[in-house]
Amino acid sequence: MSSDAIDMTEPDGRRHPPGDLAIWVFILAELAAFALLFILYGVVRAKHVELFNEMQLTLDRNAGALNTVLLITASWCVARAVAAIRKGADGASARWMACGILAGVGFLVVKGFEYSDKFDAGIGLDTNLFYMFYIALTFFHFMHVVLGLLILGFLLLKTLRGGYSADDHLGMETGASYWHMVDLVWIVLFPLVYVMR
Amino acid sequence: MSASFSTSAARNIFFGGTVFFVLMFLALTYDTEQKLPQRDQRAQLANPAVAAGKRVWENNNCIGCHTLLGEGAYFAPELGNVYKRRGPDFIKAWIKSQPTGVPGRRQMPNFHLTDKELDDLVAFLKYASEINTANWPPNVEG
Amino acid sequence: MQYKSQMVAKPYFIGALVLFVAQILFGLIMGLQYVVGDFLFPHIPFNVARMVHTNALIVWLLMGFMGAAYYMVPEESECELYSPKLALIMFWIFLAAAGLTVVGYLAVPYATLAKITGNDLLPTMGREFLEQPTITKIGIVVVALAFLFNLSMTFLKGRKTSITTVMLLGLWGLAIMFLFSFVNPDNLVRDKFYWWWVVHLWVEGVWELILGAILAFVLIKITGVDREVIEKWLYVIITLSLITGLIGTGHHYFWIGTPEYWQWLGSVFSALEPVPFFAMTLFAFNMVNRRRREHPNRAATLWALGTGVMSFLGAGVWGFLHTLSPVNYYTHGTQITAAHGHMAFYGAYVMVVLTIISYAMPLMRGRAANSNASQVLEMWGFWLMTISMVFITLFLTGAGILQVWLQRVSTTPMGFMATQDQVALFYWLREGTGLVFMIGLAVYLFSFFKDGKSAA
Numbered sequence: 107m108s109s110d111a112i113d114m115t116e117p118d119g120r121r122h123p124p125g126d127l128a129i130w131v132f133i134l135a136e137l138a139a140f141a142l143l144f145i146l147y148g149v150v151r152a153k154h155v156e157l158f159n160e161m162q163l164t165l166d167r168n169a170g171a172l173n174t175v176l177l178i179t180a181s182w183c184v185a186r187a188v189a190a191i192r193k194g195a196d197g198a199s200a201r202w203m204a205c206g207i208l209a210g211v212g213f214l215v216v217k218g219f220e221y222s223d224k225f226d227a228g229i230g231l232d233t234n235l236f237y238m239f240y241i242a243l244t245f246f247h248f249m250h251v252v253l254g255l256l257i258l259g260f261l262l263l264k265t266l267r268g269g270y271s272a273d274d275h276l277g278m279e280t281g282a283s284y285w286h287m288v289d290l291v292w293i294v295l296f297p298l299v300y301v302m303r
Numbered sequence: 304m305s306a307s308f309s310t311s312a313a314r315n316i317f318f319g320g321t322v323f324f325v326l327m328f329l330a331l332t333y334d335t336e337q338k339l340p341q342r343d344q345r346a347q348l349a350n351p352a353v354a355a356g357k358r359v360w361e362n363n364n365c366i367g368c369h370t371l372l373g374e375g376a377y378f379a380p381e382l383g384n385v386y387k388r389r390g391p392d393f394i395k396a397w398i399k400s401q402p403t404g405v406p407g408r409r410q411m412p413n414f415h416l417t418d419k420e421l422d423d424l425v426a427f428l429k430y431a432s433e434i435n436t437a438n439w440p441p442n443v444e445g
Numbered sequence: 446m447q448y449k450s451q452m453v454a455k456p457y458f459i460g461a462l463v464l465f466v467a468q469i470l471f472g473l474i475m476g477l478q479y480v481v482g483d484f485l486f487p488h489i490p491f492n493v494a495r496m497v498h499t500n501a502l503i504v505w506l507l508m509g510f511m512g513a514a515y516y517m518v519p520e521e522s523e524c525e526l527y528s529p530k531l532a533l534i535m536f537w538i539f540l541a542a543a544g545l546t547v548v549g550y551l552a553v554p555y556a557t558l559a560k561i562t563g564n565d566l567l568p569t570m571g572r573e574f575l576e577q578p579t580i581t582k583i584g585i586v587v588v589a590l591a592f593l594f595n596l597s598m599t600f601l602k603g604r605k606t607s608i609t610t611v612m613l614l615g616l617w618g619l620a621i622m623f624l625f626s627f628v629n630p631d632n633l634v635r636d637k638f639y640w641w642w643v644v645h646l647w648v649e650g651v652w653e654l655i656l657g658a659i660l661a662f663v664l665i666k667i668t669g670v671d672r673e674v675i676e677k678w679l680y681v682i683i684t685l686s687l688i689t690g691l692i693g694t695g696h697h698y699f700w701i702g703t704p705e706y707w708q709w710l711g712s713v714f715s716a717l718e719p720v721p722f723f724a725m726t727l728f729a730f731n732m733v734n735r736r737r738r739e740h741p742n743r744a745a746t747l748w749a750l751g752t753g754v755m756s757f758l759g760a761g762v763w764g765f766l767h768t769l770s771p772v773n774y775y776t777h778g779t780q781i782t783a784a785h786g787h788m789a790f791y792g793a794y795v796m797v798v799l800t801i802i803s804y805a806m807p808l809m810r811g812r813a814a815n816s817n818a819s820q821v822l823e824m825w826g827f828w829l830m831t832i833s834m835v836f837i838t839l840f841l842t843g844a845g846i847l848q849v850w851l852q853r854v855s856t857t858p859m860g861f862m863a864t865q866d867q868v869a870l871f872y873w874l875r876e877g878t879g880l881v882f883m884i885g886l887a888v889y890l891f892s893f894f895k896d897g898k899s900a901a
Contacts, residue, residue, distance in 0.1 A: 126307055126308055126309060126312035126313075127307065127308035128308055128309070128312045128313035128316050128677065128680070128681055129312065129316055131681050131684070131685070132316050132320055132681075132684060132688075135684075135685055135688055135689070135717070135720065136688070138717055138720070139688075139689075139713060139714065139717060142713045142716060142717070143709075143713055146709060146712075146713065230334070230338070231334060231338075231704065231706045232338060232704050232705065232706060238705075238706050238709065239709075242706065242709065242710060245330075246327070249323065249326070249327060249330075253319070253323050257319075276307055276312075277312075280312060308677060309677065310607060310673055310676050310677040310680065313676075313677040313678075313680035313681055313684070314607065314610075314680050316680070316681075316684055317680045317681075317683060317684040317687075320684050320687065320688050321684070321687045321688075321691075323688075324687060324688050324691040324692060325691060327691070327692060328691045328692055328694065331692070331695075331710070332638075334704070335638070335698075335703055335704055335707075336635075338704040339632075339634060339635065339702070339703070339704075342634070342702050342703070342704070343632055343633070343634035343635070343702045345632055348631055348632060353631065354631040357631055357633065358565070358568060360571065361559075361564075361568060361570055361571025361572065361629075362555070362556045362559040362560075362564060362570065362571055363555060363556050363571070364492050364493075364496065364555040364570075364571050364576060365492075365571070366492075366571060366572060366573045367491065367492025367493070367495050367496055367555075367573075367576070368490075368491050368492045368495075370778040371633075372633075372637065372700060372701045372702070372778075373700055373701075373777040373778030374573060374637065374701070374778060375573050375778070376491070376492065376495050376573070377778065377779060377780055377782070377783055378475075378478070378479065378491050378492075378495070379491075379861070380860075380861035380862070381778060381861065402486070402487070404483075405483075406483060407481055407482055407483060408482040408483060409478065409482030409483070409491070409862075409865075410482055410483050410486040410487070410490070411490075412486075412487055412490050412554075414554075414556065430633070431633055434633065434634060434701075434702040435702055436700045436701065436702055437699065437700055437705050437708070439699070439700035439774060439777065440700075440777075440778075440853070441774060441775060441853045441854075441858075442853065442858045443858075444852055444853075444858045444859065444860050444861060445852075445861060
């Protein structure tokens with residue numbers, strides 16, 4: 107998990123897994139749902155390789171790549187924010203968190219353009235099997251980004267109010283773990299749906 | 304494992320997760336409502352006999368023995384496709400001739416339906432048989 | 446028992462058990478009609494017996510939930526119930542409404558009942574599980590509102606625990622989702638779509654909150670494990686239930702005219718629905734293993750563990766068996782569904798209500814637990830009923846597999862009735878096991894009258 111990187115930089119007082127255990131149950135459940143959808147995607151694709159290859163070309167791969175960069179950046183910023191709060195630097199933590207949120211919002215904007223293109227072309231869940239998966243997977247993920255951003259926004263507000271410190275930042279680790287899950291899912295989703303031939 | 308695990312975190316995740324999935328479900332419901340006109344044969348509802356037939360269906364608790372599109376009791380045949388399996392005349396004649404009174408066999412009551420009620424019911428069953436059910440049932444036997 | 450007003454739970458539990466007996470009796474009638482088709486015809490046609498069987502089940506489970514809530518909420522809130530009198534009045538109204546409805550089902554043809562209760566003004570009747578006359582449905586809403594008002598006021602004035610929060614959320618959800626029983630569009634697809642909002646979002650949604658809360662309450666009491674530990678696991682389990690169960694509704698949207706993407710979404714999310722049930726099993730066993738005291742009520746412990754195991758088998762395993770759309774294409778609306786329905790309802794909801802009854806009844810009768818002799822009888826009832834239910838489920842599954850094979854998979858498909866004749870042996874076996882279940886129920890009920898006091 108990408109959050110391990112944080113632990114490498116902060117050997118003292120780290121937790122395994124970081125954040126509250128309850129979020130990990132939730133993360134595992136969510137990953138299980140995505141994993142099943144990915145597996146189904148693979149199985150169905152194997153049966154309809156031509157359709158999937160043809161339809162894949164209609165996707166905007168550059169937008170997808172840009173979004174991958176944005177999400178990884180966001181995850182990195184969030185990781186820096188957690189690292190900062192561990193040193194008690196709440197000002198720096200808030201700045202990193204804000205950058206993370208900005209990158210996440212950037213993802214939504216790019217994805218929004220992609221969607222409006224597709225919806226204008228009359229594409230929906232029942233256009234064909236490929237687009238059923240494309241929309242179900244990316245929209246489900248899109249909503250996770252929205253939820254993740256709400257959580258990050260809450261973390262930022264609490265940091266600004268001085269709610270986290272070097273001794274007490276469990277809440278931030280919990281929220282950050284969720285965000286990294288959202289990032290991780292995209293890192294699997296992007297190559298699977300946009301790139302793999 | 305030195306993990307911390309608090310009731311308040313678990314509670315927040317419960318509320319957050321639930322709201323999230325409720326919203327996802329509502330979004331899917333919205334999309335379904337948009338797509339339904341292509342599948343649910345709603346144009347047929349312009350014929351008042353269909354709705355009247357649904358009342359006959361409901362007021363005699365047909366679902367208490369039969370299934371309709373696979374839902375109901377499993378005591379008597381599927382009727383979602385009975386219009387295709389038997390046709391209108393057979394359906395009416397069958398309903399009128401009940402019960403068969405054959406000893407030991409399952410019995411269907413006589414509901415004393417009027418001719419209009421029978422026509423309405425058949426209109427409803429015809430409508431039901433034309434709904435796009437993704438090719439279910441697997442064969443005409445239901 | 447710490448608060449006098451908890452006693453109002455008692456009539457609810459007794460009422461529930463009386464209706465339980467009625468449910469099983471009518472179940473036996475239906476089971477026999479499966480093989481001796483004209484049994485009791487035309488006095489009790491199958492559809493009438495089935496209405497009584499399913500509606501009695503729903504009403505007695507609701508009564509059990511209400512009794513559980515009336516017992517738990519004062520104790521958790523650490524204050525007396527807002528109005529014990531209102532609770533008792535509502536019990537009698539509920540019982541009378543249920544009784545009158547059953548009399549209506551049995552005394553006149555259903556169409557007559559629809560006519561005299563004015564179903565054409567607001568047609569809601571004649572849909573599976575929602576057969577009650579519209580006026581009964583309105584009565585249920587009134588009783589539920591009074592009940593929720595009573596409990597919410599108690600909740601607000603006292604201590605707020607996770608258990609009561611979850612319990613009340615579940616009960617409010619139950620009442621709110623029931624409002625969809627008044628939604629009955631002429632469009633059959635939309636009718637079915639929203640019908641499931643009552644049925645599925647009850648049993649695979651808000652009822653699971655109630656189930657979790659009752660189980661958590663009993664586990665705290667009988668194991669002495671820290672409330673903190675039990676409550677956080679409660680939240681985790683119900684989170685899992687709802688994130689899988691909400692979109693899991695899609696497994697009912699495969700073949701009723703809804704868009705075909707539900708086949709994918711419904712399969713994926715409902716494939717995960719066993720997870721929360723498995724978590725619940727682990728949870729129950731873990732807590733009992735970590736117990737800090739030996740509670741004298743061993744029967745209640747047995748019921749609590751049984752709920753964990755049987756709900757996982759019935760709802761989890763038997764649900765998963767036919768929830769994937771390619772499988773469900775063949776099994777939809779066959780005896781497989783009936784098999785799953787029987788074990789899931791028994792394993793999850795019947796058993797959890799019997800758990801709280803087993804725990805609370807002795808306390809309401811002035812003892813921590815019943816005498817050993819009485820508990821032994823109760824446990825005999827547990828095993829007889831539970832094992833019969835396992836076999837009922839297995840026989841129905843056998844019937845279902847054969848039915849699917851002959852009627853749906855075969856290249857020369859058999860008609861429905863011809864197929865039914867072929868599977869008659871399974872129905873006979875099911876009916877025999879049903880009789881054993883009835884004996885188990887009788888033993889269970891007899892345990893209430895067995896010199897309970899002697900050893901407490």
